[in-house]
Amino acid sequence: AQLNSLARAAGLEYFGTAIGGGQTGDSQYMSIASDTDEFGQLVPENGQKWESVQPNQGQFNYDSGDIVPNVAARNGQILRCHTLTWHSQLPRWVSSRSWSREELQSVIEVHIANVVGHYKGKCYHWDVVNEAAEEDGGWRGSVFYNTLGTDFLPISFNAAKAADPDAGLWYNDYNLEYNQEKTERALEIVQIFQDAGAPIDGVGFQGHLIVGTTPTRDQLADTLRRFTALGVDVAYTELDIRHASMPPSDQALATQGDDYANVVGSCLDVEDCVGVTVWGYTDKYSWVPGTFPGSGAALLWDENFNKKPAYTSVSSVL
Ligand code: XIL
Secondary structure (H helix, E strand, C coil): CCHHHHHHHCCEEEEEEEEEEEHHCCHHHHHCCCCCCCCCEEEEEECHHHHHHHCCCEEECCCCCHHHHHHHHHHHHEEEEEEEEEECCCCHHHHHCCCCCHHHHHHHHHHHHHHHHHCCCCCCEEEEEEECCCCCCCCCHHHHHHHHHHHHHHHHHHHHHCCCCCEEEEEEEECCCCCCCHHHHHHHHHHHCCCCCCCCEEECCCCEEEEECCCCCCHHHHHHHHHHHCCEEEEEEEEEEEEEECCCCCHHHHHHHHHHHHHHHHHHHCCCCEEECCCECCCCCCCHHHHHHCCCCCCCCCCCCCCCCCHHHHHHHH
């Protein structure tokens, strides 16, 4: 049995991967991504983001957004949808002008009604709000926060609920895994939703981690449990564990395997951790080298589609 089958047998709902829309022409890539023994869930890496689906005000386009959802539907895979209210990959027509509160609330509501409406019935989870916290635990100074304060959080979730009552609605962020100031802020964000009566179902831990500095399985599980204690589900939504120096030694590849096993193991240890999604599965296609220069080889398969030691570690922990 492969990753998704093992994950399901171990009590998770899925083991999944992100797919970039530009990679669907690579048949070797697509045959592994479509193997439901390996991946029970897909998420589009970019296609559903604001700049892609509403590049100009009132002009909605789902050409790239639909690519991965169609693959998932064909294969019978769970679809996670990503993402609605986010400061990044946000077109300038939204980010670079000043709005009144009423205007920006309406911009958010129109966007979410259209996008969530377009995918109604297809998204098992929506990452409704992405990355509202800063590294030091402060609020990220996005146009959304700067104009609406924390009201943009319930505004977004209520709009998503209205457009697709059956989708699970998630808050998603990175560097929550280290259980420091940013984690405190994310816990507060969950409480803001709950106090406002907004329908939050889960918190996504992106899991963009670094080989050798990944917390232990117990530390990770303790952090996840701080969230599930508030009554929300958790998942790893964008897992990749990068080598900070390239190329990795054999020792570093083994450490990467241990780190992956700790992350996946921590999800198994926490009752309401529902699944693990890797942010791509092969080093042939990964955002890591372009975003963190000098780093790389963060995924489970190498660039030639050979399974790495990390693959074996994940499959043994499951
Ligand atoms: C990244 C994609 O992988 C890249 O292709 C793109 O250029 C930038 O965005 N957090 C998120 C993801 O929520 O949407 C980001 O994806 C990675 C960080």
